[in-house]
Amino acid sequence: MNSPYYQSNQSMDKYIPFNKPYSPGSEFRYMEIAISRKHLSGDGIYTKTCHAWLENQLYCRKALLTHSCTGALEMAALLLDIKPGDEIIMPSYSFVTTANAFVLRGGVPVFVDIRSDTMNLDETKITEAITSRTRAIVLIHYAGIACEMDKIMEIAYQQNIYVIEDAAQGIVASYNDRPLGSIGHLGTLSFHETKNISCGEGGALMINEPKWIERAEVIREKGTNRSAFFRGEVDKYSWVDVGSSYLPSEVSAAFLWAQLEDAENITEKRMQIWEQYHRGFLELEVKGIVFRPVVPDACLHNGHMYFLVLNDARTRSRLINDLKETGIQTAFHYVPLHNSVAGKKYGRTAGELPNTIRTSERLIRLPLWVEMTQDQVDLVIDAVYSSLGLKKKHKTFFSGSTQQKDWRTSTQDMKKR
Numbered sequence: 001m002n003s004p005y006y007q008s009n010q011s012m013d014k015y016i017p018f019n020k021p022y023s024p025g026s027e028f029r030y031m032e033i034a035i036s037r038k039h040l041s042g043d044g045i046y047t048k049t050c051h052a053w054l055e056n057q058l059y060c061r062k063a064l065l066t067h068s069c070t071g072a073l074e075m076a077a078l079l080l081d082i083k084p085g086d087e088i089i090m091p092s093y094s095f096v097t098t099a100n101a102f103v104l105r106g107g108v109p110v111f112v113d114i115r116s117d118t119m120n121l122d123e124t125k126i127t128e129a130i131t132s133r134t135r136a137i138v139l140i141h142y143a144g145i146a147c148e149m150d151k152i153m154e155i156a157y158q159q160n161i162y163v164i165e166d167a168a169q170g171i172v173a174s175y176n177d178r179p180l181g182s183i184g185h186l187g188t189l190s191f192h193e194t195k196n197i198s199c200g201e202g203g204a205l206m207i208n209e210p211k212w213i214e215r216a217e218v219i220r221e222k223g224t225n226r227s228a229f230f231r232g233e234v235d236k237y238s239w240v241d242v243g244s245s246y247l248p249s250e251v252s253a254a255f256l257w258a259q260l261e262d263a264e265n266i267t268e269k270r271m272q273i274w275e276q277y278h279r280g281f282l283e284l285e286v287k288g289i290v291f292r293p294v295v296p297d298a299c300l301h302n303g304h305m306y307f308l309v310l311n312d313a314r315t316r317s318r319l320i321n322d323l324k325e326t327g328i329q330t331a332f333h334y335v336p337l338h339n340s341v342a343g344k345k346y347g348r349t350a351g352e353l354p355n356t357i358r359t360s361e362r363l364i365r366l367p368l369w370v371e372m373t374q375d376q377v378d379l380v381i382d383a384v385y386s387s388l389g390l391k392k393k394h395k396t397f398f399s400g401s402t403q404q405k406d407w408r409t410s411t412q413d414m415k416k417r
Protein backbone atom coordinates (compact mmCIF):
# COMPACT_ATOMS: atom_id res chain seq x y z
CA MET A 1 0.00 0.00 0.00
CA ASN A 2 3.06 2.26 -0.38
CA SER A 3 2.58 2.87 -4.06
CA PRO A 4 2.52 6.49 -5.22
CA TYR A 5 -0.90 5.74 -6.67
CA TYR A 6 -2.32 4.88 -3.26
CA GLN A 7 -0.80 7.94 -1.63
CA SER A 8 -2.14 10.32 -4.23
CA ASN A 9 -5.50 8.64 -3.81
CA GLN A 10 -5.43 9.16 -0.08
CA SER A 11 -4.95 12.90 -0.35
CA MET A 12 -8.10 12.86 -2.45
CA ASP A 13 -10.11 11.24 0.34
CA LYS A 14 -12.73 13.95 0.57
CA TYR A 15 -13.03 14.34 -3.19
CA ILE A 16 -16.29 13.04 -4.68
CA PRO A 17 -15.94 12.57 -8.44
CA PHE A 18 -18.90 12.85 -10.79
CA ASN A 19 -18.39 9.30 -12.01
CA LYS A 20 -16.25 6.36 -10.97
CA PRO A 21 -16.27 3.27 -13.22
CA TYR A 22 -17.46 0.13 -11.44
CA SER A 23 -15.54 -3.13 -11.56
CA PRO A 24 -17.36 -6.34 -10.54
CA GLY A 25 -14.00 -8.18 -10.46
CA SER A 26 -15.01 -11.16 -12.60
CA GLU A 27 -13.94 -9.34 -15.79
CA PHE A 28 -10.29 -10.31 -15.20
CA ARG A 29 -11.09 -14.02 -15.35
CA TYR A 30 -13.34 -13.62 -18.41
CA MET A 31 -10.69 -11.64 -20.26
CA GLU A 32 -8.13 -14.29 -19.38
CA ILE A 33 -10.42 -16.99 -20.76
CA ALA A 34 -10.95 -14.94 -23.93
CA ILE A 35 -7.19 -14.60 -24.35
CA SER A 36 -6.53 -18.30 -23.73
CA ARG A 37 -9.14 -19.24 -26.34
CA LYS A 38 -6.99 -17.47 -28.97
CA HIS A 39 -9.97 -15.68 -30.44
CA LEU A 40 -9.61 -11.96 -29.83
CA SER A 41 -11.41 -10.45 -32.80
CA GLY A 42 -15.17 -9.98 -32.74
CA ASP A 43 -18.08 -12.44 -32.50
CA GLY A 44 -16.45 -15.06 -30.29
CA ILE A 45 -18.07 -16.81 -27.34
CA TYR A 46 -18.36 -13.71 -25.12
CA THR A 47 -19.91 -11.58 -27.85
CA LYS A 48 -22.48 -14.35 -28.42
CA THR A 49 -23.17 -14.62 -24.69
CA CYS A 50 -23.77 -10.86 -24.51
CA HIS A 51 -26.06 -11.04 -27.55
CA ALA A 52 -28.14 -13.78 -25.93
CA TRP A 53 -28.41 -11.82 -22.66
CA LEU A 54 -29.57 -8.68 -24.45
CA GLU A 55 -32.09 -10.62 -26.54
CA ASN A 56 -33.50 -12.46 -23.52
CA GLN A 57 -33.50 -9.61 -21.02
CA LEU A 58 -34.44 -6.75 -23.33
CA TYR A 59 -36.76 -8.58 -25.75
CA CYS A 60 -35.29 -7.42 -29.00
CA ARG A 61 -35.47 -9.75 -32.00
CA LYS A 62 -31.71 -9.44 -32.49
CA ALA A 63 -28.94 -7.70 -30.61
CA LEU A 64 -25.54 -6.94 -32.14
CA LEU A 65 -22.64 -5.57 -30.12
CA THR A 66 -20.90 -2.57 -31.65
CA HIS A 67 -17.82 -0.53 -30.72
CA SER A 68 -20.09 2.32 -29.52
CA CYS A 69 -23.63 3.63 -29.39
CA THR A 70 -22.48 6.06 -32.07
CA GLY A 71 -21.59 3.07 -34.27
CA ALA A 72 -25.03 1.54 -33.62
CA LEU A 73 -26.71 4.82 -34.64
CA GLU A 74 -24.63 4.90 -37.82
CA MET A 75 -25.77 1.35 -38.56
CA ALA A 76 -29.37 2.51 -38.05
CA ALA A 77 -28.87 5.29 -40.61
CA LEU A 78 -27.45 2.74 -43.09
CA LEU A 79 -30.29 0.26 -42.46
CA LEU A 80 -32.87 2.97 -43.10
CA ASP A 81 -31.06 3.94 -46.32
CA ILE A 82 -31.00 7.59 -45.27
CA LYS A 83 -30.38 9.69 -48.42
CA PRO A 84 -29.32 13.34 -48.78
CA GLY A 85 -32.26 15.58 -47.87
CA ASP A 86 -34.11 12.96 -45.79
CA GLU A 87 -35.36 14.50 -42.57
CA ILE A 88 -34.97 12.97 -39.12
CA ILE A 89 -36.92 14.40 -36.20
CA MET A 90 -34.98 14.54 -32.93
CA PRO A 91 -34.62 16.56 -29.74
CA SER A 92 -32.09 19.41 -29.79
CA TYR A 93 -31.34 18.53 -26.16
CA SER A 94 -29.28 15.44 -26.98
CA PHE A 95 -25.81 14.07 -27.53
CA VAL A 96 -24.01 15.03 -30.74
CA THR A 97 -24.01 11.57 -32.31
CA THR A 98 -27.82 11.29 -32.24
CA ALA A 99 -27.65 13.85 -35.07
CA ASN A 100 -24.22 13.18 -36.53
CA ALA A 101 -24.91 9.53 -37.44
CA PHE A 102 -27.64 10.72 -39.82
CA VAL A 103 -25.81 13.82 -41.08
CA LEU A 104 -23.02 11.47 -42.24
CA ARG A 105 -25.54 10.01 -44.74
CA GLY A 106 -26.75 13.46 -45.84
CA GLY A 107 -29.76 13.41 -43.54
CA VAL A 108 -31.19 16.66 -42.14
CA PRO A 109 -31.85 16.73 -38.38
CA VAL A 110 -35.10 18.52 -37.56
CA PHE A 111 -34.81 19.76 -34.00
CA VAL A 112 -37.91 19.67 -31.81
CA ASP A 113 -38.33 20.92 -28.24
CA ILE A 114 -38.37 18.73 -25.13
CA ARG A 115 -40.94 18.46 -22.34
CA SER A 116 -40.23 20.56 -19.28
CA ASP A 117 -40.81 17.65 -16.87
CA THR A 118 -38.90 14.64 -18.26
CA MET A 119 -36.52 16.53 -20.62
CA ASN A 120 -37.63 14.04 -23.29
CA LEU A 121 -38.75 14.78 -26.85
CA ASP A 122 -42.13 16.57 -26.63
CA GLU A 123 -44.48 14.14 -28.36
CA THR A 124 -47.05 16.90 -28.96
CA LYS A 125 -44.55 18.78 -31.16
CA ILE A 126 -43.72 15.89 -33.50
CA THR A 127 -46.64 16.01 -35.93
CA GLU A 128 -46.13 19.66 -36.87
CA ALA A 129 -42.46 18.93 -37.65
CA ILE A 130 -43.30 16.15 -40.13
CA THR A 131 -42.94 16.89 -43.88
CA SER A 132 -43.02 14.70 -47.00
CA ARG A 133 -39.24 14.18 -46.49
CA THR A 134 -39.48 12.89 -42.90
CA ARG A 135 -38.07 9.35 -42.64
CA ALA A 136 -37.63 8.75 -38.93
CA ILE A 137 -37.86 9.95 -35.36
CA VAL A 138 -34.75 9.48 -33.21
CA LEU A 139 -35.45 9.93 -29.52
CA ILE A 140 -33.41 9.59 -26.39
CA HIS A 141 -34.71 8.37 -23.05
CA TYR A 142 -33.09 11.04 -20.91
CA ALA A 143 -31.68 9.74 -17.62
CA GLY A 144 -33.21 6.33 -18.41
CA ILE A 145 -36.72 7.75 -18.04
CA ALA A 146 -38.79 6.77 -21.07
CA CYS A 147 -40.39 9.04 -23.66
CA GLU A 148 -44.17 8.78 -24.19
CA MET A 149 -43.67 5.74 -26.42
CA ASP A 150 -47.35 4.85 -26.99
CA LYS A 151 -48.07 8.26 -28.49
CA ILE A 152 -44.83 8.38 -30.46
CA MET A 153 -45.33 4.91 -31.98
CA GLU A 154 -48.90 5.84 -32.91
CA ILE A 155 -47.70 8.94 -34.78
CA ALA A 156 -44.99 6.90 -36.50
CA TYR A 157 -47.43 4.22 -37.72
CA GLN A 158 -49.93 6.83 -38.93
CA GLN A 159 -47.25 8.75 -40.83
CA ASN A 160 -45.35 5.68 -42.01
CA ILE A 161 -42.02 6.71 -40.48
CA TYR A 162 -39.52 4.80 -38.37
CA VAL A 163 -38.67 5.18 -34.70
CA ILE A 164 -35.13 4.72 -33.41
CA GLU A 165 -34.72 4.68 -29.64
CA ASP A 166 -31.35 5.99 -28.56
CA ALA A 167 -31.44 4.06 -25.27
CA ALA A 168 -27.78 4.85 -24.46
CA GLN A 169 -28.84 5.83 -20.93
CA GLY A 170 -31.75 3.40 -20.64
CA ILE A 171 -30.46 -0.16 -20.23
CA VAL A 172 -32.95 -2.34 -18.25
CA ALA A 173 -35.28 0.64 -17.79
CA SER A 174 -38.79 0.14 -19.12
CA TYR A 175 -42.01 1.76 -20.33
CA ASN A 176 -45.23 -0.09 -19.46
CA ASP A 177 -43.06 -3.14 -18.71
CA ARG A 178 -41.36 -3.03 -22.11
CA PRO A 179 -37.56 -2.64 -21.96
CA LEU A 180 -36.25 0.54 -23.59
CA GLY A 181 -34.78 -0.09 -27.03
CA SER A 182 -37.30 -2.86 -27.78
CA ILE A 183 -40.28 -0.61 -28.52
CA GLY A 184 -39.18 1.30 -31.63
CA HIS A 185 -38.10 -0.27 -34.92
CA LEU A 186 -34.47 -0.04 -33.80
CA GLY A 187 -32.81 0.70 -30.48
CA THR A 188 -29.24 1.57 -29.51
CA LEU A 189 -27.32 1.09 -26.26
CA SER A 190 -24.06 2.55 -25.02
CA PHE A 191 -21.48 0.80 -22.88
CA HIS A 192 -19.29 3.87 -22.58
CA GLU A 193 -17.49 4.35 -19.26
CA THR A 194 -20.12 6.87 -18.13
CA LYS A 195 -23.09 4.52 -18.63
CA ASN A 196 -24.67 2.09 -16.14
CA ILE A 197 -23.19 -1.00 -17.82
CA SER A 198 -19.85 -0.42 -19.42
CA CYS A 199 -16.79 -1.86 -21.16
CA GLY A 200 -14.99 1.44 -21.56
CA GLU A 201 -16.13 2.01 -25.12
CA GLY A 202 -18.94 -0.13 -26.50
CA GLY A 203 -22.54 -0.26 -27.65
CA ALA A 204 -25.24 -2.39 -29.22
CA LEU A 205 -27.85 -2.21 -31.92
CA MET A 206 -31.24 -3.71 -31.01
CA ILE A 207 -33.19 -4.81 -34.07
CA ASN A 208 -36.92 -5.24 -33.59
CA GLU A 209 -37.82 -5.63 -37.28
CA PRO A 210 -36.95 -9.18 -38.41
CA LYS A 211 -36.58 -8.00 -42.03
CA TRP A 212 -33.47 -6.00 -41.08
CA ILE A 213 -31.53 -8.67 -39.17
CA GLU A 214 -29.57 -10.13 -42.07
CA ARG A 215 -28.68 -6.74 -43.56
CA ALA A 216 -27.60 -5.44 -40.15
CA GLU A 217 -25.13 -8.34 -39.88
CA VAL A 218 -23.75 -7.48 -43.32
CA ILE A 219 -23.42 -3.75 -42.54
CA ARG A 220 -21.61 -4.59 -39.31
CA GLU A 221 -19.17 -6.93 -41.09
CA LYS A 222 -17.77 -4.40 -43.61
CA GLY A 223 -20.57 -5.05 -46.12
CA THR A 224 -19.80 -8.77 -46.38
CA ASN A 225 -21.92 -11.85 -45.71
CA ARG A 226 -19.27 -13.19 -43.33
CA SER A 227 -21.80 -13.92 -40.56
CA ALA A 228 -23.87 -16.12 -42.90
CA PHE A 229 -20.66 -17.87 -44.02
CA PHE A 230 -19.75 -18.80 -40.45
CA ARG A 231 -23.23 -20.22 -39.96
CA GLY A 232 -22.64 -22.35 -43.06
CA GLU A 233 -25.41 -20.63 -45.02
CA VAL A 234 -23.14 -19.65 -47.93
CA ASP A 235 -19.97 -21.41 -49.11
CA LYS A 236 -17.83 -18.29 -49.39
CA TYR A 237 -18.16 -14.75 -48.25
CA SER A 238 -17.77 -11.59 -50.29
CA TRP A 239 -18.73 -7.93 -50.58
CA VAL A 240 -22.51 -7.72 -50.94
CA ASP A 241 -23.59 -4.29 -49.62
CA VAL A 242 -22.35 -1.07 -48.03
CA GLY A 243 -20.99 -1.40 -44.53
CA SER A 244 -18.16 -0.73 -42.16
CA SER A 245 -16.48 -2.34 -39.17
CA TYR A 246 -18.65 -2.01 -36.08
CA LEU A 247 -17.62 -5.08 -34.03
CA PRO A 248 -15.96 -4.82 -30.64
CA SER A 249 -13.14 -7.25 -29.81
CA GLU A 250 -13.68 -10.34 -27.66
CA VAL A 251 -11.64 -8.69 -24.88
CA SER A 252 -14.23 -5.92 -24.68
CA ALA A 253 -17.08 -8.42 -24.83
CA ALA A 254 -15.53 -10.48 -22.01
CA PHE A 255 -15.24 -7.31 -19.90
CA LEU A 256 -18.82 -6.38 -20.75
CA TRP A 257 -20.16 -9.82 -19.84
CA ALA A 258 -18.96 -9.38 -16.24
CA GLN A 259 -21.07 -6.22 -16.03
CA LEU A 260 -24.17 -7.60 -17.76
CA GLU A 261 -24.11 -10.52 -15.33
CA ASP A 262 -24.09 -7.99 -12.51
CA ALA A 263 -26.74 -5.71 -14.04
CA GLU A 264 -29.31 -6.34 -11.32
CA ASN A 265 -26.93 -5.43 -8.52
CA ILE A 266 -25.58 -2.39 -10.39
CA THR A 267 -29.09 -1.09 -11.08
CA GLU A 268 -30.24 -1.67 -7.51
CA LYS A 269 -27.29 0.25 -6.06
CA ARG A 270 -27.81 3.15 -8.44
CA MET A 271 -31.53 3.24 -7.64
CA GLN A 272 -30.78 3.44 -3.91
CA ILE A 273 -28.51 6.44 -4.41
CA TRP A 274 -31.06 8.04 -6.73
CA GLU A 275 -33.80 7.58 -4.12
CA GLN A 276 -31.62 9.03 -1.37
CA TYR A 277 -31.02 12.16 -3.45
CA HIS A 278 -34.68 12.36 -4.39
CA ARG A 279 -35.88 12.28 -0.81
CA GLY A 280 -33.10 14.61 0.23
CA PHE A 281 -34.14 17.34 -2.19
CA LEU A 282 -37.89 17.19 -1.55
CA GLU A 283 -37.68 20.12 0.85
CA LEU A 284 -35.91 22.28 -1.74
CA GLU A 285 -38.56 21.51 -4.31
CA VAL A 286 -41.39 22.30 -1.90
CA LYS A 287 -39.74 25.66 -1.25
CA GLY A 288 -39.61 26.34 -5.02
CA ILE A 289 -35.81 26.40 -5.14
CA VAL A 290 -35.23 23.39 -7.42
CA PHE A 291 -37.12 21.00 -9.68
CA ARG A 292 -36.43 17.32 -9.15
CA PRO A 293 -36.67 14.66 -11.90
CA VAL A 294 -40.19 13.51 -12.81
CA VAL A 295 -40.82 9.80 -13.40
CA PRO A 296 -44.18 9.20 -15.14
CA ASP A 297 -46.25 6.21 -13.93
CA ALA A 298 -45.53 4.19 -17.08
CA CYS A 299 -41.79 4.42 -16.53
CA LEU A 300 -39.42 2.34 -14.48
CA HIS A 301 -36.00 3.97 -14.69
CA ASN A 302 -32.54 2.62 -13.95
CA GLY A 303 -30.91 5.23 -11.71
CA HIS A 304 -28.72 6.41 -14.54
CA MET A 305 -28.56 10.06 -13.52
CA TYR A 306 -29.62 12.39 -10.73
CA PHE A 307 -30.16 15.96 -11.79
CA LEU A 308 -31.70 19.14 -10.45
CA VAL A 309 -33.05 22.09 -12.41
CA LEU A 310 -32.34 25.47 -10.79
CA ASN A 311 -34.36 28.64 -11.25
CA ASP A 312 -31.72 30.46 -13.27
CA ALA A 313 -28.31 30.06 -14.88
CA ARG A 314 -26.52 32.20 -12.27
CA THR A 315 -27.63 29.99 -9.40
CA ARG A 316 -26.42 26.96 -11.29
CA SER A 317 -22.95 28.44 -11.89
CA ARG A 318 -22.70 29.36 -8.23
CA LEU A 319 -23.79 25.88 -7.17
CA ILE A 320 -21.26 24.19 -9.48
CA ASN A 321 -18.48 26.40 -8.07
CA ASP A 322 -19.51 25.98 -4.44
CA LEU A 323 -19.61 22.20 -4.80
CA LYS A 324 -16.25 22.20 -6.56
CA GLU A 325 -14.74 24.05 -3.61
CA THR A 326 -16.15 21.39 -1.28
CA GLY A 327 -14.45 18.72 -3.43
CA ILE A 328 -17.62 17.60 -5.23
CA GLN A 329 -17.49 17.29 -8.99
CA THR A 330 -20.74 17.97 -10.85
CA ALA A 331 -21.62 18.50 -14.49
CA PHE A 332 -24.08 20.43 -16.58
CA HIS A 333 -25.30 18.67 -19.70
CA TYR A 334 -26.11 19.16 -23.38
CA VAL A 335 -25.43 22.37 -25.23
CA PRO A 336 -28.47 22.53 -27.56
CA LEU A 337 -27.68 20.98 -30.94
CA HIS A 338 -29.82 23.50 -32.85
CA ASN A 339 -27.61 26.37 -31.63
CA SER A 340 -24.30 24.61 -32.32
CA VAL A 341 -22.11 25.41 -35.35
CA ALA A 342 -22.79 22.07 -37.05
CA GLY A 343 -26.42 21.95 -35.96
CA LYS A 344 -27.10 25.25 -37.74
CA LYS A 345 -25.22 24.12 -40.82
CA TYR A 346 -26.78 20.67 -41.20
CA GLY A 347 -30.10 20.83 -39.40
CA ARG A 348 -33.22 22.89 -39.12
CA THR A 349 -35.33 23.88 -36.15
CA ALA A 350 -39.07 23.19 -35.88
CA GLY A 351 -40.62 26.10 -33.97
CA GLU A 352 -39.30 27.62 -30.76
CA LEU A 353 -37.35 25.47 -28.30
CA PRO A 354 -37.78 27.26 -24.94
CA ASN A 355 -37.57 24.12 -22.76
CA THR A 356 -34.36 23.04 -24.49
CA ILE A 357 -32.69 26.37 -23.74
CA ARG A 358 -34.02 26.59 -20.22
CA THR A 359 -32.87 23.05 -19.38
CA SER A 360 -29.43 23.45 -20.91
CA GLU A 361 -28.86 26.62 -18.85
CA ARG A 362 -30.20 25.39 -15.52
CA LEU A 363 -29.73 21.63 -15.18
CA ILE A 364 -26.96 20.21 -12.99
CA ARG A 365 -26.00 16.53 -12.72
CA LEU A 366 -24.78 15.21 -9.37
CA PRO A 367 -22.26 12.42 -8.65
CA LEU A 368 -23.82 8.96 -8.97
CA TRP A 369 -21.79 5.77 -9.11
CA VAL A 370 -22.23 2.27 -7.75
CA GLU A 371 -19.78 2.43 -4.85
CA MET A 372 -20.88 5.82 -3.54
CA THR A 373 -21.65 5.58 0.17
CA GLN A 374 -24.72 6.97 1.92
CA ASP A 375 -22.41 9.40 3.73
CA GLN A 376 -21.05 10.66 0.43
CA VAL A 377 -24.55 11.17 -0.93
CA ASP A 378 -25.47 13.07 2.24
CA LEU A 379 -22.34 15.22 1.88
CA VAL A 380 -23.50 16.19 -1.62
CA ILE A 381 -27.04 16.89 -0.40
CA ASP A 382 -25.79 19.04 2.48
CA ALA A 383 -23.43 20.95 0.18
CA VAL A 384 -26.31 21.72 -2.22
CA TYR A 385 -28.48 22.97 0.66
CA SER A 386 -25.74 25.15 2.04
CA SER A 387 -24.91 26.66 -1.40
CA LEU A 388 -28.59 27.50 -1.81
CA GLY A 389 -28.63 29.19 1.60
CA LEU A 390 -30.53 26.53 3.54
CA LYS A 391 -29.75 23.98 6.21
CA LYS A 392 -30.90 20.44 5.72
CA LYS A 393 -33.38 19.30 8.37
CA HIS A 394 -33.23 15.52 8.21
CA LYS A 395 -30.79 12.81 7.37
CA THR A 396 -31.72 10.93 4.25
CA PHE A 397 -30.29 7.46 4.82
CA PHE A 398 -31.76 4.88 2.54
CA SER A 399 -34.54 2.89 4.17
CA GLY A 400 -36.15 0.82 1.45
CA SER A 401 -37.41 1.76 -1.96
CA THR A 402 -40.19 4.31 -2.26
CA GLN A 403 -40.76 3.44 -5.90
CA GLN A 404 -44.15 1.89 -6.54
CA LYS A 405 -42.50 -0.89 -8.49
CA ASP A 406 -39.35 -2.81 -7.74
CA TRP A 407 -36.79 -3.33 -10.46
CA ARG A 408 -36.47 -7.07 -9.84
CA THR A 409 -40.17 -7.86 -9.75
CA SER A 410 -40.55 -5.91 -12.92
CA THR A 411 -37.79 -7.86 -14.71
CA GLN A 412 -39.37 -11.07 -13.49
CA ASP A 413 -42.62 -9.86 -15.05
CA MET A 414 -40.73 -9.18 -18.23
CA LYS A 415 -39.19 -12.65 -18.20
CA LYS A 416 -42.66 -14.16 -17.89
CA ARG A 417 -43.98 -12.50 -21.05
Ligand SMILES: *Cc1c(COP(=O)(O)O)cnc(C)c1O
Binds near residue numbers: 166168
Ligand atom coordinates in the same frame (compact mmCIF):
# COMPACT_ATOMS: atom_id res chain seq x y z
C1 LIG B 1 -23.57 8.29 -24.28
C2 LIG B 1 -24.57 8.60 -25.33
C3 LIG B 1 -24.29 8.39 -26.69
C4 LIG B 1 -22.93 7.97 -27.21
O1 LIG B 1 -22.52 6.75 -26.79
P1 LIG B 1 -21.09 6.17 -27.28
O2 LIG B 1 -21.15 4.74 -26.87
O3 LIG B 1 -20.04 6.95 -26.56
O4 LIG B 1 -21.02 6.34 -28.76
C5 LIG B 1 -25.29 8.62 -27.61
N1 LIG B 1 -26.49 9.07 -27.23
C6 LIG B 1 -26.80 9.30 -25.94
C7 LIG B 1 -28.17 9.76 -25.57
C8 LIG B 1 -25.83 9.10 -24.94
O5 LIG B 1 -26.14 9.34 -23.66
